């Protein structure tokens with residue numbers, strides 16, 4: 001499929017995990033992809049893989065926890081894009097609220113709320129109107145389901161979900177669609193050490209397994225493509241049915 005031919009896309013946090021899978025999928029669908037993150041070695045590796053597969057990609061380094069100037073620099077380097085995926089996040093893991101230090105609170109708010117807000121503010125006005133502009137926010141089922149140890153992370157993801165709805169109202173009339181994907185527990189590099197716990201958790205949900213990053217990427221490609229032209233402000237869970245069948249508070253800890 002080449003649903004993203006002639007489109008350019010910035011995917012934040014695409015040096016690993018879900019963001020990397022989105023960059024690879026978008027490139028395979030014909031997009032010119034801008035890979036971004038702090039780890040330049042991994043960014044270069046992602047770009048090499050995409051180019052070797054016949055795609056187009058470049059790497060732009062950015063620390064989204066470094067304040068407005070860093071985000072402005074990223075936006076200026078990138079210029080104009082058709083698609084923005086706000087994927088990068090400060091992943092806190094399970095952490096009791098009384099044991100969460102202020103610097104972790106600041107980093108989570110800065111990376112997960114301030115950065116996508118400022119980046120969208122900088123890039124959305126330059127996107128093509130007429131329906132081809134698209135923003136995909138990578139939220140989380142944690143924004144939808146209460147789980148012990150995730151209050152801070154969940155709050156930042158809920159903020160991103162709320163931004164999606166407000167941006168759908170703000171940018172939709174200009175032909176820019178904004179949607180959220182809410183992944184459930186997804187099998188990525190960092191979650192390896194949590195796998196036994198995650199697998200116990202997902203054994204109770206319809207799919208009975210973790211998501212693959214490529215499955216989240218497939219949903220992102222759909223939402224970014226013109227096949228989703230009439231989809232604005234939606235939240236698409238990619239969670240094997242977890243949020244549909246799990247009562248609030250039933251889970252002790254989650255992945256991210």
Ligand SMILES: NC(=O)c1ccc[n+]([C@@H]2O[C@H](COP(=O)([O-])OP(=O)(O)OC[C@H]3O[C@@H](n4cnc5c(N)ncnc54)[C@H](OP(=O)(O)O)[C@@H]3O)[C@@H](O)[C@H]2O)c1
Nearest residue numbers: 013015016017018037038039063064065088089185186255
């Ligand atoms: N895996 C799951 O189970 C799961 C479930 C629900 C939602 N999610 C969401 O999916 C998204 C991707 O997470 P993942 O699981 O794929 O984890 P990951 O592999 O650790 O990816 C996180 C990405 O964010 C980037 N990042 C983190 N802090 C950054 C900063 N200060 N500046 C720039 N980039 C930064 C990292 O790149 P650098 O380190 O190179 O900067 C990395 O590429 C996140 O939004 C996460 O909340 C994941």
